[in-house]
Amino acid sequence: MGKALTNHKSKYDDTSFEIPTEGLTDEQRTLCLEVFKNYIDVQKNHCLGYQVNQRMDYKEDVEFFLNCHVNNVGDPFINGNYTLSSKQMEKAVLNYYAKLWNAKVPHEPQDMESFWGYVLSMGSTEGNFYGLWNARDYLAGRKLVADEVQEKFRHTSYLHPKYIENKPHAYKPVAFFSQDTHYSIIKALRVLNIPTFSEIGHTDYPGQNPLDTDGNWLNNKEVPSIYGSSGPGSIDVDKLAILVEFFAERNYPIIICCNYGSTFKGAYDDVEEIQNKLMPIFEKYGLVNRDVNYIDLDEEGNEIVKVDKRNGYWIHVDGALGASYMPFIEMAYKKKLINQRGPIFDFRLPIVNSIVMSGHKWPGAPCPCGIFMTKVKYQLFPPADPEYIASPDTTFAGSRNGFSPIIMWNHLAKHSYDTQMQQALYCEELTRYAEDQLNTVKDCHPNIELFIERTPLALTIRFRKPIKPIINKYSLSCESLKVHGDVRHYVHIYIMPSTSKEIIDKLVDELKQDGTFENDGVSMLLDERSSQMDVLIK
Ligand SMILES: Cc1ncc(COP(=O)(O)O)c(C=O)c1O
Structure with a gap:
C-alpha cells in the first residue's frame, strides 16, 4: 500500500499525495481524490478571507472541455493555425467588458x-x-x-x-x-x-x-x-x-x-x-x-x-x-x-x-x-x-x-446585468450585516480593541487578527498595519455572492468565545481551543 493511502487513514498533510514511482492504484488514487474533495468542500464552505466568489455551476456546461486541449495562442482577434481555440468566446467576453467599461467597440485594428x-x-x-x-x-x-x-x-x-x-x-x-x-x-x-x-x-x-x-x-x-x-x-x-x-x-x-x-x-x-x-x-x-x-x-x-x-x-x-x-x-x-x-x-x-x-x-x-x-x-x-x-x-x-x-x-x-446588479446589492447589504454582527463581538471582549473597520462600498471588513485555528478554518488573510505608531495585526473577511448569513453568524459566534484573540488574558485556553478547531477543519 502506498504512503499516500496510509497517511490518509490518519491525517491529511503535505505528504498525503506523494506519487511513488510505480504510481498509485485506482483505489489509492480515488481515495486521495475523495479526501481532497472533502477537504476542499469544507474549506470552500467556510472561505471568508479572500475575494473569490465560490458560487459556481459550470460543471454540466463545461465538463466536456476538460478532456480537450483548448489553447488561444496568439492574438484573440486573429485565428491562428491551432484551431482548437475559444477565441470566438474570448472576443465575446472582451466585447462585454469593453462595453461595461465604456470603451469603443468593436475592436477594429484600423480604429x-x-x-x-x-x-x-x-x-x-x-x-x-x-x-x-x-x-x-x-x-x-x-x-x-x-x-x-x-x-x-x-x-x-x-x-x-x-x-x-x-x-x-x-x-x-x-x-x-x-x-x-x-x-x-x-x-x-x-x-x-x-x-x-x-x-x-x-x-x-x-x-x-x-x-x-x-x-x-x-x-x-x-x-x-x-x-x-x-x-x-x-x-x-x-x-x-x-x-x-x-x-x-x-x-x-x-x-x-x-x-x-x-x-x-x-x-x-x-x-x-x-x-x-x-x-x-x-x-x-x-x-x-x-x-x-x-x-x-x-x-x-x-x-x-x-x-x-x-x-x-x-x-x-x-x-x-x-x-x-x-x-x-x-x-x-x-x-x-x-x-x-x-x-x-x-x-x-x-x-x-x-x-x-x-x-x-x-x-x-x-x-x-x-x-x-x-x-x-x-x-x-x-x-x-x-x-x-x-x-x-x-x-x-x-x-x-x-x-x-x-x-x-x-x-x-x-447572468444578466440585472442579476449581477441584484447580486451586487445583496453583497452590499450582507457586508453591512456582517459589520453590524462583528460589532456585537466587542461586548464579549471588553478589554480588547477589535479595530473593526470598513471602507465605504468595500465588500470587506477588517478586524483584529484572531487565533490561528480560526484563520485556517475561514481562510482569513492577514495584514499588519502601523497605525498611529503601533503595529496592529488585522484580518479581513470578504463578502461575495457565495457568502451566506449563516457562515457570518458562525464566525461571529466563534469570535465571541474566550481565547479568540491572543491577548485577551485567557491564553491558557488556546491549546484546548486549537485542538477543538483542528478537529473541525479536518
Ligand atoms: C488589487 C489587486 N490587484 C491584483 C491582484 C492579483 O490578482 P490575481 O490574484 O487575480 O492575480 C489582487 C488579488 O487579490 C488584488 O486584490
Whole structure:
C-alpha cells in the first residue's frame, strides 16, 4: 500500500499525495481524490478571507472541455493555425467588458480609439505585468501596433527614440503607486526594471522629497494613502500630485497604478480626481501629445527623422475586484436602488490607458483568469512575429488558457446585468450585516480593541487578527498595519455572492468565545481551543 493511502487513514498533510514511482492504484488514487474533495468542500464552505466568489455551476456546461486541449495562442482577434481555440468566446467576453467599461467597440485594428485586450491565463497579476510592460514601452518610445498600421516606420520592429540633449529622462518612465497597492505591481516593476519615484528620488535627488520634512525618500517608498494606514485605503491624490509634479518638471514620463478595490481594504482610488489634478501638470510640463523623434530610412536607405505624437503618462487601473463589481453598483445607483456609487474609473476618463480585472473574483471561476484591456492606439508592437502560430504574438504568454474564456463566457451568458446588479446589492447589504454582527463581538471582549473597520462600498471588513485555528478554518488573510505608531495585526473577511448569513453568524459566534484573540488574558485556553478547531477543519 502506498504512503499516500496510509497517511490518509490518519491525517491529511503535505505528504498525503506523494506519487511513488510505480504510481498509485485506482483505489489509492480515488481515495486521495475523495479526501481532497472533502477537504476542499469544507474549506470552500467556510472561505471568508479572500475575494473569490465560490458560487459556481459550470460543471454540466463545461465538463466536456476538460478532456480537450483548448489553447488561444496568439492574438484573440486573429485565428491562428491551432484551431482548437475559444477565441470566438474570448472576443465575446472582451466585447462585454469593453462595453461595461465604456470603451469603443468593436475592436477594429484600423480604429485607433477602439479597444484591444485579451483574456488572461493568470489573474490580474498577469494583467498588471502586461499593463506595466505596455506602459514602459509606450513611454520609452518603443514601436506600437499603431505605427505599423499607419506605416509610420518601415524598417524596424523595435524603435528607439532619439536622445534629447536637454531632456535626458524623457524616455525613462517612473512609477507611482499607493501604500495600499497589491504586491503584484511591485513585483512587475522589479521584473520590468521600472524604477519607482522613491528609488529615483533616493539615488538622483537625495534630500529633496517634497513630502518629507527631511526630504528623505525612504520615508515615502509608496504614495501615501489618505490618512495613511489608519485611513480608508485610497490614494491621497494631493500628495500624488506633488510627487508627480516633482518628476514631470524633470521630464520623466509618469506611470500611475490606481487601485480600484485595493486588496486589503477594498478601497477605490478616485481616478477622476487623479485626472482632474494631474492633467494640468501633464499639460504644464509638455507630457500631453509630446513629440517623439525617431530615425527611419527612406526608400533610398537615407536616414530621416520621423515624429510620433504620444502622451508622456500612463494610467493603469488595477480593478482586480472592483472593475467587475462596481459597474453594477453604479447601475443600481442610477436606478436609485442604492444611495452611493464609487468613483468613475473606466474609459470614460480619457486619462485611463489600461484596466485589469480577475475573473475568479467577482464572477467566480475554478481557475485564475481575468481581462487586460487598453486601446488600439496604445497597443505594443509584438517583439517577435512567429510564423509558427500564424497569429500575432500580442499577449504575455505564448500558449494561453482557452478554458477561461469558456468559463467567463458561460458565466456572463447566464447572468444578466440585472442579476449581477441584484447580486451586487445583496453583497452590499450582507457586508453591512456582517459589520453590524462583528460589532456585537466587542461586548464579549471588553478589554480588547477589535479595530473593526470598513471602507465605504468595500465588500470587506477588517478586524483584529484572531487565533490561528480560526484563520485556517475561514481562510482569513492577514495584514499588519502601523497605525498611529503601533503595529496592529488585522484580518479581513470578504463578502461575495457565495457568502451566506449563516457562515457570518458562525464566525461571529466563534469570535465571541474566550481565547479568540491572543491577548485577551485567557491564553491558557488556546491549546484546548486549537485542538477543538483542528478537529473541525479536518
Ligand atoms: C488589487 C489587486 N490587484 C491584483 C491582484 C492579483 O490578482 P490575481 O490574484 O487575480 O492575480 C489582487 C488579488 O487579490 C488584488 O486584490
